[in-house]
Amino acid sequence: MPPPSSCIRGLTRLRAAQPSIACRRTGDASIQTASFSTSSAHYAIVAKKKTISTPPPKRGTKTLNVKKGRKTGPVDTGKPPAVGERKAMRKRVVLSNNNALEVPSLVDLSEENVLDTKNQGLVRGIPEEAVDALRAVEAFKPRQGWSLFRRPAVLYRRETTELAQLAKGVEEGKKTERRIVTGSRMSGKSTLVLQGLLMAHLRGWAIINFPEAQDLVNAHTEYGPLPGSSPTQYTQDTYTANLLSQFLKANKHLISLPMTTSPTLPQPLPPRATLRHLLEIGITTPESSWPVFTSLWAELTQPGRPPIMLALDGLSHIMRNSEYLSADVKPIHAHDLTLVRHFVDHLSGKKTLPNGGMVLAATSSSNSPANPALEFSIQCAEARKMGAKETPMWNPYKVVDMRAMEALKNVDTLHLSGLTKEEARSIMEYYAESGMLRAKVDEGFVGERWSLAGMGNIGELERTSVRMRV
C-alpha cells in the first residue's frame, strides 16, 4: 500500500493532465484558465495609476485647495433679485385676503361714531379712504395680521375707548394729550397707535407718524448740521422730505388750505399759495425740507386749524445716542436731531399744541435697545397713576441717559393689558365669521383660547386661533 502522500500526488497529476486532454479535443481555450484558485489574479502586479508627482509647493506660496467631495450647496441657476426687490418684499403690507369671507355685520367707523363709547368691545371696519391715509403714513406694519382678513378691521377695546375719551377732551378743550403706550409683547401697542391715527384722521386732524423710530437714528439716511444752531442740531433731509410726502398723501383735507404766513424759503412760493405748494417744494428739493417742515408746522398751529396727531413707534431708540457722528467723531444724541427734538419737545410737554392734539409714543418689546431711563420713567409714571406716595428709586448702578430722564419726567402712560373675555369673544366671532376660525365660538372655547393667549394677549390670541391651525 503506497503512503497517503504519493496517493495525493497521483491525484494532482491526474487533475493537471485532464484539461490539456480536453483542450486538445475541443479546442476551447476558456476552460484552460478556469480554476478554483483566485490567487494568481490576486497576486498579479497591477499597473499603478499614473500620478502626477510634483514637489509640494514652496513655503509661503498660495496654492489652490480644491478638495474632492467637499459639500457644496445646490447650484443656484436662478436670476438674483433686482436691487431693492428683497427689501420691497420684506416691507410689503398686504391688507386683504380674497379667500376670507366678507363679514356682513361689520360696521365701518366714521367721523360721527369713531369717538363713541358704544363701540367698546366690538370689531369695527376701517373705511377705504382712511386705509389709504394710514397706509401712506405706514401705520400698518408688515408683520401684523391684516393679510388674514377680507379688509382691515380693528377691535375697539377698553384702551381704545380711553384714547377716544382723550381725543374728545382735545377737541373740546384744545388740550395737548401726551401718552407713552406700554404693554407686553404683542399686546397691540402699534395697533393702538394705528387706532389713534385712525380716530384723528376721521375727525379731520392733521396726522404725522414716525413709523419706526429706529430709522431716524440708525444712520441710514443723510444728515447735516443745521446752520446757526447752538448746540449744533442736525437735519435729516431725505427723511424729512419723505415725511412731507407722507403728510401730503395722508392729509388730503388740509393741503388745499391757503398759506397765512410768508416763510422765507430757498424757492419762492407762488402767489396765493396753498399748503400743497409748500409741501411740494420740500419734497422736490430735500435740502429745503427742514425749513418747509418748520413753516408747515407754523401753518398748522395757526388759530382755527385742526388738532394735530403726532405718533411714533419704538420710543426707546430715540432716548439715547444715535448712530450718527458729529464732526469731532462723538456720537450725536438722538435729541439733537431736529425731527426727534421736535417730537420729544411735544412729548415732554416743553411745547404745546395751540389747537390741541395728541402725542403718542409706543414702546416696542421685540425691537428695543436696553434703555434704563425709559424703563424707570415708565415705572414712575405708573406709580403716579396708581397714586403711590413714594416714587420708585432708580438703580444707581445703571447708566442712565439724563436727557431722556429729563424729557420723560412727567409723561403719562397708557398701559395695554390683556383683552377681557367679552372682547376676546367679540374678536373670535369676527374670526369665525371671516371663515378663518372653524370652531364653534362658545364660552368654553373662548375661555380656553383666552387662557392659552396669556390672559387675553391679542397677538397670542390671533396666533393660537387664526394663524396656527392644527
Next chain:
Amino acid sequence: MVFIFGFNFPDSTLVKRSLESFYGIGPSVSRAILARHHIHPWAKVGSLKNPTVLALTADLTSMKIENDLRREVQDNIRRLKDMGTYRGRRHAMGLPVRGQNTRTQINTARKLNRIERGGMGRVQM
C-alpha cells in the same frame, strides 16, 4: 463714476469702502473722515454732492496717505538697513524683526518684511 483723490469709483460703491481702498486709511480713519464731512456710514459714492466730493478730495490731499506714506515707511526701513542694524537686516531677509521664533509660522513676516514694503503703487479697483 465719481473721482475721489484722482481715482474713479462706481456710483454704487460705499463711500467708506472707497476711502478704505487708499493705503493708510483703515476703519477708524475712514470713520473720522466721514464724520468730518457729515456723510452717513451707508452713503454710496453716487449720492454725494459735488461740493462734498471736492471737500473730501481736498481733505485727502492734506493727509499723508498712498505713495507719501509708502515712501515714509520704506525710508524708515532703508534707514535701518543702511545703518546696518539687526532690524534692518531682518527686514531685508524677510524674517521676523522682533525676536519671534522662526521654526514655523512666519508667513506674515515673509509677506511684509521687505525693503519695498507696501508695494510700489496703487492698483485701480
